[in-house]
Each structure stands twice: as structure tokens, then as C-alpha cells.
Amino acid sequence: MNKNKTDRKQNILLIGFMGAGKTSVGLKLSWKLRIPVEDTDKLIEKRTGKAISEIFRTEGEEAFREMETNLLREISKRPYRRILSVGGGTPVREENRKLLRRCGTVIYLRVRPETVYARLKGDKSRPLLQGDDPLGTIQRLMESRKEAYESCADVILDVDELSAEECATRLVGILEEEK
Numbered sequence: 001m002n003k004n005k006t007d008r009k010q011n012i013l014l015i016g017f018m019g020a021g022k023t024s025v026g027l028k029l030s031w032k033l034r035i036p037v038e039d040t041d042k043l044i045e046k047r048t049g050k051a052i053s054e055i056f057r058t059e060g061e062e063a064f065r066e067m068e069t070n071l072l073r074e075i076s077k078r079p080y081r082r083i084l085s086v087g088g089g090t091p092v093r094e095e096n097r098k099l100l101r102r103c104g105t106v107i108y109l110r111v112r113p114e115t116v117y118a119r120l121k122g123d124k125s126r127p128l129l130q131g132d133d134p135l136g137t138i139q140r141l142m143e144s145r146k147e148a149y150e151s152c153a154d155v156i157l158d159v160d161e162l163s164a165e166e167c168a169t170r171l172v173g174i175l176e177e178e179k
Ligand code: S3P
Pocket: 016, 017, 018, 019, 022, 041, 052, 086, 087, 088, 089, 090, 125, 126, 127, 128
């Protein structure tokens, strides 16, 4: 195994749109690889003592985006290995994309808008999808983020037809090949 590559690619980062399954795939992967998993949304909620929707409501989206970037800056300096799932909007900022790539191997869980809509219909925890036309919002937002996701990914996995368990199994194989 190439040592430099291993050092730079220490962590495993899961990116993708809301509802792609980043959190559940992260948990399955953690179990299979025996590497601890963290989730940036959950870390932010724990540190602030507020739900993400409450942060959006009381402090605004920009404040939340700052929290995400600050957390990634911190994580990029850590010496130990983690699987990290990040919020769907994290790769939109260029600085975040650089930080993600610096942190490790970036895996993009790619999902179709219709799948997201079916999975998140009725969900109240995603402030960006609470309008009158959630499917239209998903389509527009996903289109606007497509390039950001793809440009920072080392690996792209299409997840629409896969369970979290199947995604994790495929990823274990892909990561093994990458070594
Ligand atoms: C967001 C995705 C959410 C959360 C916040 C904003 C986004 O995370 O960070 O609601 O901009 O796509 P999940 O992708 O885990 O749902």
C-alpha cells in the first residue's frame, strides 16, 4: 500500500444529498470495518444543544454553514481515523470540498430526486424541504449541487436500488481495491 496515499486518505467521508443514506451507511460501514463513525449534523446538534431545524430557524442557514466549516477544519487536523458522514449541503462550499479531500477518501452516495422524495416525504427535520413543492426543491437543489458532489468524490456509488447494508458491502469491496 502506498504510504503517502494512506496517510492522506486516513478517514472515510460520506457525502450526498439528504436521504441518500449517509448516516445509515456510515453505521453499517463502521461495523464492517471496525472504525468509529461520526456524523457532522449530530456533532453540531450535540455541541449547540439544538436540533438542526432549530439552528436554521433561530440563527439562520449561514450560521449553520459556518458551524459545518469550523467542524471540518477541526476534524481535518485530527490524527485518528474515522468514518464521517456530513450534511447534504457541506460540499457546496469550496473550502469544505478542500477540507473533505484533505480529511480522507470521499465517497459520494448518489441518489435520484424521486428516491429522496419517496424516502423523505413527511419528514419535518430537513428545513430546506419544508416548502409547498418538495420534489421540485429536491430536483433544483440536487442539480445545483451535482458538480460540487462529483468534483470532490474519489468514489461514486449509485444507491437508489441498494439497502444500507448492500451499500456498505459494496464500499468495503471498493475500498479494498483502492488500497
Ligand atoms: C442539509 C442536509 C441535512 C442538514 C441540513 C441541511 C442540506 O443533512 O445538514 O438540514 O443542505 O442538504 P442530511 O443530508 O444528513 O439530511
